[in-house]
Amino acid sequence: MLLDQNRTPLFDAVKYHVKRNAVPLQIPGHKHGNGLEEYRDFVGENVLRMDLNQTRGIDFLWDPPAVIAEAERLLADAFGAEHAFFLINGTTSGVQAMIMSACKPGEQVIIPRNAHKSIFNGLILSGARPVYVLPEVSDRLGIVLGVTEDSLAAAIKENPGTKAVLVINPSYYGIASNLKGIVEAARQNNIPVLADEAHGTHMHFHGCFPVSAMKAGADMSAVSLHKTGGSLTQSSALLIGAGKVDPGYVRQVLNLTYTSSPSYILLCSLDVARKQLATRGAQILERVLEITRWVREEINKIDGLFAPDKGFFEETGSFGFDETKLLINVQELGLTGYEVEEMLARDYNILIELADMYNILAIISIGERKEYLEALVSALQDISRTAARRGTKKIEAFQFNPKVVMPPRDAFYTPKRSVPLEHCAGEVAGEMVMVYPPGIPVVCMGEIITEEIVEYVKMLKREKCTLQGTADPKADNILILS
Template identity: 50%
Template sequence: MERLSQERMPLYEALKQHDSKRIAHFDVPGHKGGRGNKELKHFLGETCLRLDVNSMKPLDNLCHPVSVIKEAQELAAEAFGADEAFFIVNGTTAAVQAMVMSTCKAGDKIIMPRNVHRSAINALVVCGALPIYINPGINKELGIPLGMSVKDVEEAINSNPEAKAILVNNPTYYGICSDLGQIVALAHEHNMLVLVDEAHGTHFYFGEDMPVSAMAAGADMAAVSMHKTGGSLTQSSILLCNKSMNADYVRQVINLTQTTSGSYLLMSSLDIARKNLSMNGKEMFRKTVEFAQYARDEINKLGGYYAFAEELADGDAVYAFDKTKLSIHTRAVGLAGIEVYDLLRDEYDIQIEFGDIGNILAIVSAGDRNLEIERLISALSEIKRLYEKDKTGLFDHEYINPDVVMAPQQAFYGEKHSVPIIESAGEICGEFVMCYPPGIPILAPGERITEDIVNYILYAKEKGCFMTGTQDMKIENINVVTKS
């Protein structure tokens, strides 16, 4: 079969051909190209509604791709340097869960940092695997979790030689990377697979002078959130596999949870974004780094704020830094990150990615403009001038080491009862508590609730963090495991 060029977009081309025909649709979706829902058509556009179609032979089937989706996935695998690529339309959450569930069964151990996204722990709740958590390093000045030290990984491997896999964040939300190459070498030496949550690392595959990507480091699987920094539509993602994995089995695992009605809008956006990255990625991410570096330099001149970057690298828990990330420490101006986040949105019409109790993150891309970068810098300067105060009393850390006393699945599905969070210290948590974004649990099922954690939750709520995870929508009560 003739090899396709990276300039091709098989799925996009098939959709365009389909759209050019005068097909009478007696299939779903019921809006019939927007004619059955004119408000939606006027809101999203006629083309969008016409291309929102269902699986059919000319357009292939995401659950069992044999033609244009298969070709689009093969081009994606080639572009990312992987042996296989799967289009994911349930978000990178589904890709992370597919990685864990493809490598672990009930009772199997998996080594992972505790500052993983909730999707990884959700996978443990579903499949019954047991986490061996590595506490990430902590930068005490910034209060943020870092990467995994190679020494800590080695100790976890030696203490749990029967573990099936190691999951690594590459990078963290803040832009911190572990020594992925060394971790892969260690894991493979001990017959363990390496799974990489690369939700924020699409650009590692296409930019120049970037931290190493999962596939280049020899990892076995990687979940890549194309919509975050790759330019595809929200909720679209790619799962990459190397030849160490049985791709047909991985596809079966994906199909356990992924929709059978894959969105062609999402899939075609992956196809188009892959082509764009292949053709223009170097220039796109060169521009992104220039924007981010300019913003860092100017923000650091303001005083108080600290836009951190590669100077944090220590060759271990901060092996490398993602220069596209504009991570800014705010506590020295007397404001929690979430307070700066809210002020930027409410007073200056600037929406950044997230704010936590000590930092903010602004996602920068080649789609930004100089004017918008200057608006952000100016707004931060004015916030400092108008709202700066004494930092006394501000929390100084984002991460609290967990005390895991029960498997997540056992705690989540076990008998539980509700207690006020303020009175929950000493209990075993039966659900999740987290700020979103970034979606890293403060508490996960099976962990002991401590006074430190209770105080953190109350503080985060007081500062205005958006809390999620508990059955109680007001985040006042928490389900804890009932003692037998």
């Protein structure tokens, strides 16, 4: 039976509840904003009236019998999934639930080394043991790409008994592996495939993007509707495909970390964003692709800049590419990506998504306006004209695969001590060290810290990158296992 994707059952129920204006003798304590007047005056009364407690008429998130259940069915239908769950703790909670659902303590899961910190936290929560697959690299851009089918197949062969394969679709930079091929390789060994699609929500709704996890036949997928699908920050979804995964068990796992006080403001934004994607997604994304291709062409006219297109990644490694990730290589300017990011923010009031040593990344999404991108082009033209061209730096794609001496969960519970960064080489990390964004750890707890890692972290500090994961905010000291 075809579902009516024009419906928004949860949003309609909440709007009715707001209009009803019932006497609020329950939490939240601000009581329609009366107890938070300054905030209400800025954001508006409707937002505060939508801030409801789980109650009759608007359903219960952890075991919904009514409007949330219907809204989740519509969500699953929109993405071609068998089941779907609303998430209001970001895709992080979905990624962790996938790992915890697929792996018991001590069981192995194959993951790419360039995984997000949420995956490593999922290893701690589940007790699973990681088997890392190194992605390919691009010397032209100085970034890692994706994992290949061959490397994935080799990891499966070398690690019999593996309980799951986790893939990133696409990476923060928009690069996607051959997901159909990976799913087939895993399926031949009866291994479920889990997909971190934090940056790929939109890909399901237009044919010009890399294939989505559900279309590729993956078993589970965590999608950040708030990143590229239009919902509010922190709202995401967990999708279940047909086959190996028991949705009832996944619900139990989610309930371990679900809040008992979910935000209906976030939940309603998911309901409306799903409707928009399902009914008008292709049309909206066609417009997004038009302005994306325009801006990439304009940037490639600027001296010293290179914005790779889909063809570049297909030629360099047969990888797919999400065109809405506007990756711009700035190496020929003699500037680092970090310096260009700072200049854009300081001098032009333009905020980009992330920077690394050689690139900046802007996200183009369904809410894009061409004037935003015109401002970016104008700013980059100015920067190119005034760049000192200090000489081209050699690009090296930093990729570490430290020796794992202890599973992340065991390392998490092992006593630790703080040691100056310069004295950490040869020690076992007791915490993650990462740049955020993108949130990919340089080293994880339970891994040997090498001299190369120490020097790389020092370089990141010199470039004033935002380092996270360390108890010491400045990362002058690192926790190691005692």
